Amino acid sequence: MTSSTRPHEPAGAATDLAPKPSPGDPDAADPAGSIDPAGLIDPAGLIDEEAVGFAPDSSSGRRLPEGHADARVAVAPDVFAPAGSDGRDGADGAAGLGADPTSAGGARRSAAGRAGGAAGQYASASGGTRAGRHPALALAVRSWRQLTSMRTALVLLFLLALAAVPGSLLPQRNINPMRVDQYLSKHQTLGPLLDKLSGFDVFAAPWFAAIYLLLFISLIGCLSSRIRWHARALFTAPPKAPARPGRLPGGSSWTSPLAPADATAAARAALRRRRFRASVAPAGTQRPDGSPDHSVAAEKGYLRETGNLVFHVALVGLLAAVGFGSWFGYQGTTLVVTGDSMANTIISYDQFSGGKLVDTAKLRPFSLTLNRFAAAYEPNGEPSDFRADVAYSPDLDAPTRQATIRVNHPLVLGNAKVYLIGHGYAPHFVLRDAKGRTVWQGNVPCTPRDGMFTSTCTVKIPDTGLAPLGVRKEPQQLAFSGVFTPTTHLDPTQGYVSTFPAARAPGLTITGFVGNLHLDEGVPQNVYTVDTQDMRQLTLNGPAGTARNAQVLALNNPRQRTLSGLPGGLSLEADSVAEFATFQVKSDPFKREALIFAVLIIAGLIASLRVHRRRLWVRASPAPEGGSVVEIGGLSRSHGDGFAVELGQLTTLVREATGPAGGREAAPRPEAAAPPPGEPAAPGGAAAPSTTESRGTAAGGAASNASEREH
Amino acid sequence: MAVNEGVASLSDHLFGSGMAVYAAAMLGYAAEFAFSRLGARRGAAELAAEVPAARAADRPAVLVGAGAPAEAGSGVEIDPDDPAAAALAAARAREIEAVRQRDTAAHTLVAGNDGDVEVPARARWIGRIAVLLTVVGWALHLGSVVTRGIAADRVPWGNMYEYSSMICLIAVTTFLALMTRQQVRWLGVFVMVPVVLYLGFAGTVLYVAPGPLVPALNSYWLKIHVVGAIVSSGVFLISAVTTVLFLVKERWENRLAEVAAGRADASRAMQSRGGIVMRLPSSAALDTLSYRVIAFAFPIWTFAIIAGAIWAEAAWGRYWGWDPKETWSFITWVCYAAYLHARATAGWRGRRAAAISLVAFTALFVDYYLVNLVITGLHSYAGV
Numbered sequence A: 001m002t003s004s005t006r007p008h009e010p011a012g013a014a015t016d017l018a019p020k021p022s023p024g025d026p027d028a029a030d031p032a033g034s035i036d037p038a039g040l041i042d043p044a045g046l047i048d049e050e051a052v053g054f055a056p057d058s059s060s061g062r063r064l065p066e067g068h069a070d071a072r073v074a075v076a077p078d079v080f081a082p083a084g085s086d087g088r089d090g091a092d093g094a095a096g097l098g099a100d101p102t103s104a105g106g107a108r109r110s111a112a113g114r115a116g117g118a119a120g121q122y123a124s125a126s127g128g129t130r131a132g133r134h135p136a137l138a139l140a141v142r143s144w145r146q147l148t149s150m151r152t153a154l155v156l157l158f159l160l161a162l163a164a165v166p167g168s169l170l171p172q173r174n175i176n177p178m179r180v181d182q183y184l185s186k187h188q189t190l191g192p193l194l195d196k197l198s199g200f201d202v203f204a205a206p207w208f209a210a211i212y213l214l215l216f217i218s219l220i221g222c223l224s225s226r227i228r229w230h231a232r233a234l235f236t237a238p239p240k241a242p243a244r245p246g247r248l249p250g251g252s253s254w255t256s257p258l259a260p261a262d263a264t265a266a267a268r269a270a271l272r273r274r275r276f277r278a279s280v281a282p283a284g285t286q287r288p289d290g291s292p293d294h295s296v297a298a299e300k301g302y303l304r305e306t307g308n309l310v311f312h313v314a315l316v317g318l319l320a321a322v323g324f325g326s327w328f329g330y331q332g333t334t335l336v337v338t339g340d341s342m343a344n345t346i347i348s349y350d351q352f353s354g355g356k357l358v359d360t361a362k363l364r365p366f367s368l369t370l371n372r373f374a375a376a377y378e379p380n381g382e383p384s385d386f387r388a389d390v391a392y393s394p395d396l397d398a399p400t401r402q403a404t405i406r407v408n409h410p411l412v413l414g415n416a417k418v419y420l421i422g423h424g425y426a427p428h429f430v431l432r433d434a435k436g437r438t439v440w441q442g443n444v445p446c447t448p449r450d451g452m453f454t455s456t457c458t459v460k461i462p463d464t465g466l467a468p469l470g471v472r473k474e475p476q477q478l479a480f481s482g483v484f485t486p487t488t489h490l491d492p493t494q495g496y497v498s499t500f501p502a503a504r505a506p507g508l509t510i511t512g513f514v515g516n517l518h519l520d521e522g523v524p525q526n527v528y529t530v531d532t533q534d535m536r537q538l539t540l541n542g543p544a545g546t547a548r549n550a551q552v553l554a555l556n557n558p559r560q561r562t563l564s565g566l567p568g569g570l571s572l573e574a575d576s577v578a579e580f581a582t583f584q585v586k587s588d589p590f591k592r593e594a595l596i597f598a599v600l601i602i603a604g605l606i607a608s609l610r611v612h613r614r615r616l617w618v619r620a621s622p623a624p625e626g627g628s629v630v631e632i633g634g635l636s637r638s639h640g641d642g643f644a645v646e647l648g649q650l651t652t653l654v655r656e657a658t659g660p661a662g663g664r665e666a667a668p669r670p671e672a673a674a675p676p677p678g679e680p681a682a683p684g685g686a687a688a689p690s691t692t693e694s695r696g697t698a699a700g701g702a703a704s705n706a707s708e709r710e711h
Numbered sequence B: 001m002a003v004n005e006g007v008a009s010l011s012d013h014l015f016g017s018g019m020a021v022y023a024a025a026m027l028g029y030a031a032e033f034a035f036s037r038l039g040a041r042r043g044a045a046e047l048a049a050e051v052p053a054a055r056a057a058d059r060p061a062v063l064v065g066a067g068a069p070a071e072a073g074s075g076v077e078i079d080p081d082d083p084a085a086a087a088l089a090a091a092r093a094r095e096i097e098a099v100r101q102r103d104t105a106a107h108t109l110v111a112g113n114d115g116d117v118e119v120p121a122r123a124r125w126i127g128r129i130a131v132l133l134t135v136v137g138w139a140l141h142l143g144s145v146v147t148r149g150i151a152a153d154r155v156p157w158g159n160m161y162e163y164s165s166m167i168c169l170i171a172v173t174t175f176l177a178l179m180t181r182q183q184v185r186w187l188g189v190f191v192m193v194p195v196v197l198y199l200g201f202a203g204t205v206l207y208v209a210p211g212p213l214v215p216a217l218n219s220y221w222l223k224i225h226v227v228g229a230i231v232s233s234g235v236f237l238i239s240a241v242t243t244v245l246f247l248v249k250e251r252w253e254n255r256l257a258e259v260a261a262g263r264a265d266a267s268r269a270m271q272s273r274g275g276i277v278m279r280l281p282s283s284a285a286l287d288t289l290s291y292r293v294i295a296f297a298f299p300i301w302t303f304a305i306i307a308g309a310i311w312a313e314a315a316w317g318r319y320w321g322w323d324p325k326e327t328w329s330f331i332t333w334v335c336y337a338a339y340l341h342a343r344a345t346a347g348w349r350g351r352r353a354a355a356i357s358l359v360a361f362t363a364l365f366v367d368y369y370l371v372n373l374v375i376t377g378l379h380s381y382a383g384v
Ligand code: HEM
Pocket: A053, A054, A055, A056, A057, A058, A059, A147, A148, A149, A150, A152, A153, A157, A215, A218, A219, A220, A222, A223, A308, A312, A315, A605, A608, A609, B334, B336, B337, B340, B341, B344
């Protein structure tokens, strides 16, 4: 569509002032222009949605393919007097009837004309003040207008979708840093390049942020004016009736015994009963020809725009809630062996990450103790339920309470939630000296490797009580690494494996080392691996025999769970196994707000997609034989066929309200005859004191859809 | 919790027979479609009056002044005293008349529009039987889903086979529901073809025996979330069908306009008036239908995403984490939002909006299948 945006016209005036609907139908813009004698269709380029920031509602529009669009305009009869000739009608346009793209051309054209007239007024009203604007300012204003246009929103939405794609194809640091490292080592050239472009942190990338921030700035910009327009529409009467409402598609007219003033009052009451906002033109209002104006303007469906605004505002709100949530939120992961406790301090987490504005010294001081962990499994080993029974104190001096944490059922502590995210086994080891005294003991959590909970165990014992060796005083520290199998089974080919995830026959295949663990040298170490560089492998005595590199311990059997033959006569017993649970503590103080906005998003969407805005006009004019000629007509911007049906019902209602119709035959009205421009538009067509006479259907779309319906 | 084998195999049989009945319905729709003719129920003149002066801009300016082409001649004033002018005027009138005739012919061709398709009584019966078969197939399909749930003793949407079956069920439901409101039987064949193919794919490649859910999936919100996703996807499937039909019809109409404008010749299909495309409703009607269907599904999809976020929050402690599934749901959502915007934006409505709707549907497809089968397989973190 090539809308004529005239450079000298400050379309911005329209952006600010024109009510939303009046920007009208973009379709109407150009073709109509070519046949509009007064050239008033689009004087300010107003009808171009770009100038306005967004397009009219076209939701269910029946549109013809591009080239067809003009056809309807060309054929449509002139419904209203040309906009330019009727000053007041033009002004009406300011209150704006967004021409319905679904309606037939005549109405569209006229409405566009009316809107155009309005635009002309506004343009001249504000043009003076802005004409001499500084060029830089003008540029800024133009850029702002560009940014807040719906076309920009459309492009940005697309970009956003596109930008999210690499985030799903490339491994992401925030999801799985290990995979990122793997990727980097596999792709020596491409990897670093992608890394530079934030390919592994797409959702934290500056370019990603740029897109959504622009989008939201754009959204906020356009929302502010849309809200103003809508508020104004809510507090002003519906736009006044056109000269000939009966000539709108689907409109009709009849004669009523009531005087015009009574007829409009009755019509208004009838429309009110159908919950239309309806107002009668105040007494004393005159038509352009000086005759009194008896008309009702009614409108319904404001909820559509309200819903739409709620939706878009809530979208902004949601983004804010997400943003604040990430600044003020934190998360930490910690592993707790049955019987142990954790407290909500940064040191008790194995992993912690906090938002930029989190004060880690002031985390909510709760604590919890894992009393029992229980897992249930299907016979095939598939897990069916996990539960962690905990005792917790929600605050520093709060009394202790009991709770059960399960998957999907976190423990809620204010803004923080404690989730059960994993579990595993922690065998209990006791290191004894030659005299049987306990040197060290503890539970060592093992890392599960598969669904049957075959787990990798690493035991590091720095304080063995053994004297350092040699001139360099190398410490004699102990390390064991092993594989824990909860239900141990000897597989002829694979050795000891686990055949079930529950600890039915816990076993531990283990090897040992002695030497320097380098634990005290300030270099961070992974607790789950041993650096055996400065260690010597031990030969062990145990259930599998003497002087073996590896032993297999059966934790349930007191005679088969001790290793001996360690340096200095030490022995190591694995005497039981405890379960551990991994908890993740998450705090997102803006979660509730996010949820509220999400709900508003849905509510707004439903209102904006389900409610249809429609306008209805009734005009009564004195009939030559007494009584009045009543005309009714209406437009819906989005609801073609549904509105046709509704209009039919309303017409019946208003007809009944305005008294019995006369029984005279309707005189066929010449279809394409427009009142000559100069001639006062005589409502109802004084020529035709008709009974109900209908014109077509309410909307072009209605024609097709109504006939689609099977009768 | 044990799986009831008898009911499970009943479910499989119902699935198979439902699919077979759908296939029969598909043939019925196809037959009705093929046997229907473009009728000249309305006269050419009437048609011309209804959609006259198409593309006025394409034609000599005089036509515009002349108003409806039926009165084309009246736009020319003949001065009886000037033979040259008279000849010129006559030539012009002939030219106009030729244009008018082409125009009328073109519009008679496009008459598929407003139900001007004439369906012979026999074909009509075939169509009705196809509807009946669709209902029967639908009932069998529904039975298959329900028995599947009974067999596994849980909601019947826990794996990809079950999702796919449900999506098809929803698509057929949508089609049946549409039929109660509008005359959309012509859509039958275009809906049943993808449904049958899709069910075939689900029943073979994706099939798994019924079993219990893993604990992470066993959540209240998950059920709600998945239902929302399935319902909206089933409805989106219909919108994809109507969008493709829109694009096809739109191209056709443009070609017709070319013919009407004298810039192209009518193809053989146009002349014989036997083409499939001609029998489709007008592109405008298809566009409206696609919009309605998407406008219906979009809030449900939005709800599904939010329900998913609530579930993720309950399960993993974060409501949004940009994992591939979430990312693609988001992409799908943004694309459908873009469609809604495009449709309201001058210059984007029509064909471009339709293209966006198809992009959105592709994203939906990626979300359902590629994310599960390919992306996670390659780049997955744990087996989510
Ligand atoms: C500058 C930014 C934006 C502007 C100017 C804008 C404007 C509009 C307008 C005028 C409508 C009504 C269209 C109609 O009546 O058919 C609309 C609808 C809609 N917008 Fe936006 N929007 C913007 C940003 C967004 C964003 C970021 C999203 C979400 C991703 C979004 C999602 C939607 C949806 C889903 C609808 C459909 C609801 C309906 O049609 O009533 N919008 N938008």
